[in-house]
Amino acid sequence: MTVIRPYYSTESASALHYDLVAFADPAVQLDVDLYAHMAKAGGSILELGAGTGRVAIPLAERGFEVTGLDIAQGMLVRAEAKRATLPAEVAVRLHFVRGDMRSLALGRQFDAIIASYFTFAHVQPSAAWKQAFAGMARHLAPGGVIALHLPDAEPMKRPAPSPDIPVFRKPIEGGVLTLFVAAQTFNEKVGRFDLLLDYVTSTDKGVETARSRERYTLFVGDPEPYAAKAGLRPAGPPEALGATGFIHKFVKC
Numbered sequence: 001m002t003v004i005r006p007y008y009s010t011e012s013a014s015a016l017h018y019d020l021v022a023f024a025d026p027a028v029q030l031d032v033d034l035y036a037h038m039a040k041a042g043g044s045i046l047e048l049g050a051g052t053g054r055v056a057i058p059l060a061e062r063g064f065e066v067t068g069l070d071i072a073q074g075m076l077v078r079a080e081a082k083r084a085t086l087p088a089e090v091a092v093r094l095h096f097v098r099g100d101m102r103s104l105a106l107g108r109q110f111d112a113i114i115a116s117y118f119t120f121a122h123v124q125p126s127a128a129w130k131q132a133f134a135g136m137a138r139h140l141a142p143g144g145v146i147a148l149h150l151p152d153a154e155p156m157k158r159p160a161p162s163p164d165i166p167v168f169r170k171p172i173e174g175g176v177l178t179l180f181v182a183a184q185t186f187n188e189k190v191g192r193f194d195l196l197l198d199y200v201t202s203t204d205k206g207v208e209t210a211r212s213r214e215r216y217t218l219f220v221g222d223p224e225p226y227a228a229k230a231g232l233r234p235a236g237p238p239e240a241l242g243a244t245g246f247i248h249k250f251v252k253c
Helices: 018-022 028-036 056-061 073-083 127-139 224-229
Strands: 004-006 044-048 065-070 094-098 110-115 140-151 168-172 175-187 192-202 208-219 232-234 245-252
Touching: 018 168, 028 056, 028 140, 044 056, 044 127, 056 065, 056 073, 056 094, 065 073, 073 094, 110 127, 127 140, 127 224, 127 232, 224 232
Parallel strands: 004 208, 044 065, 044 110, 065 094, 110 140
Antiparallel strands: 140 245, 168 175, 175 192, 192 208, 232 245
16 A cells, blocks of 8 residues: 655655755746845744745845744754855844744744745635634734735646656756656635645666655635734735746735
8 A cells, every 4th residue: 555645744755855846836936036025124034834945045145034934844854954054144044943834923023924835725724724814913013014825726627647747857866856646636615636746766777766655735715804804904916926826915904
């Protein structure tokens, strides 16, 4: 029986190869510049689902004080390893903390709160979104802004790729990483999208050396009712980022 690992878990291939796979998406080549305009120069930014520091680190390099929160220990280990290589004047502005965006309790406020690359969509629109929005509202400084990158449901309705055709292939140290979609489902009624992804590593000659099947889940929903209940209002219409999602911005009422 094939073991299915949670995405981004400590032993997962998705955590190990996150940066390589994420940077293959054209959308992420644009997002750091966008988030850098969410706070005043030298201001404070809280990133929810900071992962390996893909966004948090360049924001700290630009002079922001950044706190990166993530629930996945495997991702935070990689983020801290990167932080250890940064110049001291950058590292002092960057802090990573393990935590759950549904129960924020950091004891301070931030000029901007962001959740990049569909991070917020890993949480189901339900009581969890209500809790998360309430926590963000408490942690948002007066005049601050919240920016959430959420997926568009339309691409989720497309047919699944053939399970024997690679959707990603890149060289890695000692070989090649290839991704296959073993299964894909979208439950439009509840707004749940699931992928079973096979992470396959092989030698340069094509001999398979490792395989990890992992479940990637996203939810789609309208964030505005949850924001309103938390005392937040939209700061303009959603902005397209890439071909599969939008940035939703909120401020305090």
